[in-house]
Each structure stands twice: as structure tokens, then as C-alpha cells.
Amino acid sequence: MNRKKFYVIFCCCITFLSTLGCKQTPTQSADLQDVLRDLLTQKEPTPIPKTVKTPTQPDPEPKPYKTSDIWEHIAHNLRFEQTPHSRVKARVDWYLSQPEYLLTVNQRSSAYLYHIVKKIEQRGMPLDLALLPFVESDFRPHAVSKQSAVGVWQLVDATAYHFGLQSNDWYDGRRDVLASTDAALSYLSYLHKTFNGNWLHAIAAYNTGEGRVKAAIKRNKKVGKSTHYWHLKLPKETADYIPKLLALSYLLKHPETGFKRPALDNKATTTILDVGQAFNFGVLAQLLDIDKQQLHDLNTGYLRHQSPEQGPYKLLVPLTEQALMQSPFYREQFSRSYQVKLNDTLYGIARQFGTSVKKIKQINNKQNNLIRVGEKLLINQANINRTLTVDYQISPYLEQQATPKQATIEHHHTIVSGDSLWDLSQHYQVPLKDLLDWNNLQSASILSPGKVLILHLPTTKQAQPNEQLNVPSYLDVLEGATQLKEAPSTTEPNLPLD
Structure with missing residues (x-):
């Protein structure tokens, strides 16, 4: 009899808890207009309650959503x-x-x-x-x-x-x-x-x-x-x-x-090429068999047709990494030959030459890791044996006047409470390194209120550049040979910055 009573009470409790759970989880729905209308309402930010995490049960990192777009x-x-x-x-x-x-x-x-x-x-x-x-x-x-x-x-x-x-x-x-x-x-x-x-x-x-x-x-x-x-x-x-x-x-x-989201493949269509030496856009474009203007448009940091003598020498090229490695120019200039020896592995060869198994497979168009003794492999390693520049010194056609040194005036700034070196460099639009050099300071130096800092700020009157030389026309033959234009194109559609 007691066992029967216990069974009846247990069933009643289960029924009550199930009903309560259903009442506490109503179905919620909202159409697009409800969501947009809710954006009109200014609300106080909802504080996130602090929870104590135990070291034995860390929250798993959310896995990134991956898609082809x-x-x-x-x-x-x-x-x-x-x-x-x-x-x-x-x-x-x-x-x-x-x-x-x-x-x-x-x-x-x-x-x-x-x-x-x-x-x-x-x-x-x-x-x-x-x-x-x-x-x-x-x-x-x-x-x-x-x-x-x-x-x-x-x-x-x-x-x-x-x-x-x-x-x-x-x-x-x-x-x-x-x-x-x-x-x-x-x-x-x-x-x-x-x-x-x-x-x-x-x-x-x-x-x-x-x-x-x-x-x-x-x-x-x-x-x-x-x-x-x-x-x-x-x-x-x-x-x-x-x-x-x-x-x-x-x-x-x-x-x-109704806002249109573009479609763009989730893969690289360009790759970075470290040329390893000063280069000319016309010469490099011809060797890579790509359009010179496209090369300029991808690399807007370069202001002239030639890279600085001291670099950087990195370029974004309109090729995938696989296509670049298969190009005749890359295989000739950025690879060396290696003959496989007994007990060699792709991993060991990659470590020996400071590269990766993936890159060795790409440049040799290999689908697996199998190699055989005596096989010749190409290893991606810079082996530049030709100059990639044009000697402009034969004519002043593309030479530009050195930028005149900007006139400056000495300015004194008195430190107040709350000032920092980084804030001051931003306020006066001067490099932090220059601010430190002018005042014989270190980046961790403590600024005391009342201390005076010296800054050299540009004056409103700029130094006048010297009159430019007349442009000769006799270098047109060289211009045609390297397919150079006077300056990289900067034309592009503009949208208002509001």
C-alpha cells in the first residue's frame, strides 16, 4: 500500500514539473520590422553577470564558422x-x-x-x-x-x-x-x-x-x-x-x-612575392607576364616605378601561390635544384633549406610525399642572378628633385598632470621617436608636471623647391622598351566620407 502511494505521488510530481517547464519556455518570434524598430530604442547596456570559472572545466573556444564565401x-x-x-x-x-x-x-x-x-x-x-x-x-x-x-x-x-x-x-x-x-x-x-x-x-x-x-x-x-x-x-x-x-x-x-552582400571566394587570388632586391615595375611585370598597371594598382604603397634601394621589396602579385611557383620566372629566379639522396624525406629537405613540405610539393607539382633516390627537386630559395632595375642615371627624365627640408620652429610644451609622451606625439603630429630624441628621453620616462619639453614643429611657410629641370625627350626609346608611364594611375571611384 505505501509503495502504491509513493508511485502515485512520484507521477504527480513529474507531471507538475513538466507543465511548469512548458510554461517557462514560451516560443518567441520577431519579424524583420520588429528587429529594426527595436534599434530605435536606446537602452542601458545590460551588465554581464560575473561567473566563477573552475580551472578544471574551462569554457570551450567557439569554433569559427567556415564557408566558401x-x-x-x-x-x-x-x-x-x-x-x-x-x-x-x-x-x-x-x-x-x-x-x-x-x-x-x-x-x-x-x-x-x-x-x-x-x-x-x-x-x-x-x-x-x-x-x-x-x-x-x-x-x-x-x-x-x-x-x-x-x-x-x-x-x-x-x-x-x-x-x-x-x-x-x-x-x-x-x-x-x-x-x-x-x-x-x-x-x-x-x-x-x-x-x-x-x-x-x-x-x-x-x-x-x-x-x-x-x-x-x-x-x-x-x-x-x-x-x-x-x-x-x-x-x-x-x-x-x-x-x-x-x-x-x-x-x-x-x-x-535588402542590403546586398557581395559574393567573393574565400580563397587567395593574390600572393606576396619577396623579390629580395630593388626592382622596376616594368621589368618585373614583363618577367612575370602580368600587366604593369595592375601590378601598380595592387601595390599602392610604391610611389614611383622603382622600389627604394633599401626596400621594402615585397609585392602583391595577381597570382595564387601555386600559380606563382609554377611560373617560369619564379622557377628560374627563386629556386635551386637538389638531388634526392638515400634516406632523404621531404620533411628533412624542407628543414635543411628553411622551407616547408607544402612549398616543395607546390613548386614540383607533387600530389604526395613520395620521392626516390636520384630524383631532382626544385627548392624554393632565392637565387637572383639578374638585376631587376633600370639605370635611370643616364638621363634626368625620371629623376626628381630631393624634397626640401621643411622649415621648423622650436616650441616649448609645459607638462601638466595626465600628459603622456604618446598623447603629446599624437597631439603635435610628430613621431614619438623624434620627441624622445629632442628631449633625451626614453619611452618609459616619467613626465613630471612643470617640466618643459622641446618640440620642433613645421612652420606655416614651406621651403620653396628649386626650379625643376626641363624634361628631355631623348629617353622615349627606353620608355617604350620598358612600357613605363610617367606615374602610376590613381583613378578609382570615390564615395563620400561622412
């Missing part, structure tokens, strides 16, 4: 939280008013986007950062802002210098899409660490400067306000900057809104 790959791996806000809705409306915007700018980015995505993923950074060149410059390598920020990542000279980009009369690393990507990601990584892992603060600082964002956070803390990005008082351009990024991110994830 790179834009779909980006869309499915965006990580930034979409906080409903009226400024985000305004930017969504702006993008929806020109639904083919991304189709247009994708044409300028198609040769580089795969490489940018890979660089971001290799650093373990959020893939949302791949959208920044579109927000910054509509992916225009030649873009120059009113603040003299240059390139797709809109880097100013001091930041570019600090993060290792070269700049001279022959080459500007800020215009080099892949070189500037490395510098921009290093800068963003630094800002992310500076702002204690807060990406919105870091990206805002990337746009307006580290000092402004720190000052805004300090003001809010002083009056007891939230320091979340949406509560900071920042310049209008920066206040619209994050919403523009989040709106583009939102529309990529919701193509049903």
Missing part, C-alpha cells in the same frame, strides 16, 4: 554585441538608402580581403575589425583625410612611424594595404590592452585618439556615470564611428533587410 564567413563570425541605439538605427537607414554600397567597395577590397581576414584570425582578434577599412575610408588606398590620415586604415604619420611603417620619397607604408594592416592591427591590439579589453573603447581611441577617450572615461568616473561607450561624451565623428561599424555588422548578418 568570405563575406558569409565574416558575417557568421562577427562578435561585437549589438546594443539597440538610435545612432545605430540612423546608420542602418543610411546604408539601406544605398543597398549596393558594399558591392561597390568590395571591388576595391577583393584582392586584399582574404589576406586581411587571415591576419586578424592569426592574431586571435575579432573579425569585426575586418570592417574597419570600409568604415574608415570606403577601402580607398589613396584616401587622405583633413587630419592627414592616409590609406585604407587612415593612419597618421606618427602612428605609422611608431608601428614600423616606412615612409620616404619612393614608398609610403600607409598606402600599402597589407603593410598598413599589420601596423593597424598592432595599434588596435595595443589600444585593446590599454583599455583593459574593452573593444569599443579601443576602436573609439583608434578614431579620435587615446587621450580623448581616457579623458571622457575620467570625466564620467568623476561624476559617478557609467563609462560604457554609449555614455561617453566624444566628438561627433567618433560618436558616429562605432554606430557605423555596428550598423554594417548588423546588415551583414541580416541580408533579408
Whole structure:
């Protein structure tokens, strides 16, 4: 009898718990208009409750979504939280008013986007950062802002210098899409660490400067306000900057809104070639059997037809890595022959010559790892035996006057509380290294309030260049032989930066 009662009570409990569970999990649905309407509503950021993680049960890393289309790959791996806000809705409306915007700018980015995505993923950074060149410059390598920020990542000279980009009369690393990507990601990584892992603060600082964002956070803390990005008082351009990024991110994830997402293969259509010596675009284009103007268009960092004598010598070429390695020029100039010996393996040969098994297989068009004694293999190793330059010294046709030294004036800055060397270098638009040299300081030097720093700032009156020489015409024969033009073309469609 007791056992029967226990069974009845147990069944009742199971029924009650099942009913309660059903009541607590109602089906939720929302159409597109509901989602867009919700973006109009400004809400307080929802605090994320802190949880104590045990070292024995770490959260597994989410596996990246992989697909054959790179834009779909980006869309499915965006990580930034979409906080409903009226400024985000305004930017969504702006993008929806020109639904083919991304189709247009994708044409300028198609040769580089795969490489940018890979660089971001290799650093373990959020893939949302791949959208920044579109927000910054509509992916225009030649873009120059009113603040003299240059390139797709809109880097100013001091930041570019600090993060290792070269700049001279022959080459500007800020215009080099892949070189500037490395510098921009290093800068963003630094800002992310500076702002204690807060990406919105870091990206805002990337746009307006580290000092402004720190000052805004300090003001809010002083009056007891939230320091979340949406509560900071920042310049209008920066206040619209994050919403523009989040709106583009939102529309990529919701193509049903009518915003057109481009189709682009998730594979490399270009590859980086390290020439290893100074080169001329005309000569190299002929040897690689590719169009010289296309080579210029892919490598916008080079300002002339010839690379600097001291480098860099890296070029983006319109070939896959496999196609480049199979080209006659690469096999002749960047490989050497090796005869397989007893007990050799591809892995051992790769280690011996500082290359990889994959590259050896590619250059020899091998589908497997089998090799035989006596077989001759090509090993990818630079073996340049010809010059890739044209001697312009026979005529001043392409010689340019040396850039005159800019006139400067000595300026004194008195340190106040909160000043930092990096903030001052950005404020005065001077390289941090120069600021340190002028004042015999180290990067870790402590600035004491009241101390006076010396800066050498450009004057408003620029030094006048000497009158240029008349251009002779007798070098036309050489020009025709190397198929050179007077300057690389910079024509490209423009979109307004708003």
C-alpha cells in the first residue's frame, strides 16, 4: 500500500514539473520590422553577470564558422554585441538608402580581403575589425583625410612611424594595404590592452585618439556615470564611428533587410612575392607576364616605378601561390635544384633549406610525399642572378628633385598632470621617436608636471623647391622598351566620407 502511494505521488510530481517547464519556455518570434524598430530604442547596456570559472572545466573556444564565401564567413563570425541605439538605427537607414554600397567597395577590397581576414584570425582578434577599412575610408588606398590620415586604415604619420611603417620619397607604408594592416592591427591590439579589453573603447581611441577617450572615461568616473561607450561624451565623428561599424555588422548578418552582400571566394587570388632586391615595375611585370598597371594598382604603397634601394621589396602579385611557383620566372629566379639522396624525406629537405613540405610539393607539382633516390627537386630559395632595375642615371627624365627640408620652429610644451609622451606625439603630429630624441628621453620616462619639453614643429611657410629641370625627350626609346608611364594611375571611384 505505501509503495502504491509513493508511485502515485512520484507521477504527480513529474507531471507538475513538466507543465511548469512548458510554461517557462514560451516560443518567441520577431519579424524583420520588429528587429529594426527595436534599434530605435536606446537602452542601458545590460551588465554581464560575473561567473566563477573552475580551472578544471574551462569554457570551450567557439569554433569559427567556415564557408566558401568570405563575406558569409565574416558575417557568421562577427562578435561585437549589438546594443539597440538610435545612432545605430540612423546608420542602418543610411546604408539601406544605398543597398549596393558594399558591392561597390568590395571591388576595391577583393584582392586584399582574404589576406586581411587571415591576419586578424592569426592574431586571435575579432573579425569585426575586418570592417574597419570600409568604415574608415570606403577601402580607398589613396584616401587622405583633413587630419592627414592616409590609406585604407587612415593612419597618421606618427602612428605609422611608431608601428614600423616606412615612409620616404619612393614608398609610403600607409598606402600599402597589407603593410598598413599589420601596423593597424598592432595599434588596435595595443589600444585593446590599454583599455583593459574593452573593444569599443579601443576602436573609439583608434578614431579620435587615446587621450580623448581616457579623458571622457575620467570625466564620467568623476561624476559617478557609467563609462560604457554609449555614455561617453566624444566628438561627433567618433560618436558616429562605432554606430557605423555596428550598423554594417548588423546588415551583414541580416541580408533579408535588402542590403546586398557581395559574393567573393574565400580563397587567395593574390600572393606576396619577396623579390629580395630593388626592382622596376616594368621589368618585373614583363618577367612575370602580368600587366604593369595592375601590378601598380595592387601595390599602392610604391610611389614611383622603382622600389627604394633599401626596400621594402615585397609585392602583391595577381597570382595564387601555386600559380606563382609554377611560373617560369619564379622557377628560374627563386629556386635551386637538389638531388634526392638515400634516406632523404621531404620533411628533412624542407628543414635543411628553411622551407616547408607544402612549398616543395607546390613548386614540383607533387600530389604526395613520395620521392626516390636520384630524383631532382626544385627548392624554393632565392637565387637572383639578374638585376631587376633600370639605370635611370643616364638621363634626368625620371629623376626628381630631393624634397626640401621643411622649415621648423622650436616650441616649448609645459607638462601638466595626465600628459603622456604618446598623447603629446599624437597631439603635435610628430613621431614619438623624434620627441624622445629632442628631449633625451626614453619611452618609459616619467613626465613630471612643470617640466618643459622641446618640440620642433613645421612652420606655416614651406621651403620653396628649386626650379625643376626641363624634361628631355631623348629617353622615349627606353620608355617604350620598358612600357613605363610617367606615374602610376590613381583613378578609382570615390564615395563620400561622412
